[in-house]
Amino acid sequence: MGAVDLALLSAVFLIFSVGLFELFIGKLEVPLDNVLAVESLADLKNKLGQVIVMILVVKFFEKALAFKPQEALDFLLFAGGVALLSAALWLARAKE
Secondary structure (H helix, E strand, O other), rough: OHHHHHHHHHHHHHHHHHHHHHHHOOOOOOOOOHHHHHHHHHHHHHHHHHHHHHHHHHHHHHHHHHHOOHHEEEHHHHHHHHHHHHHHHHHHOOOO
16 A cells, blocks of 8 residues: 555544544544534535545556556546546535
């Protein structure tokens, strides 16, 4: 697992733990309050979803580096994957 994967995974754990703490125990006095602030369960799901989409983006491009196309259909499928990935990123940002 690469450094970027581990950093994103640690961000998921941090957001999840701080979000659950703020939802069920109490507010944290953190200087990064606007980034880690969680008001509802839907807000927590939204923040976690964005980071998970970024993990999937990193994994996709790791696989893309090892991509060896054999025929024209391979290029078409790869372009479709990139289009779906950009649509997922756009949808993740549209929910904010």
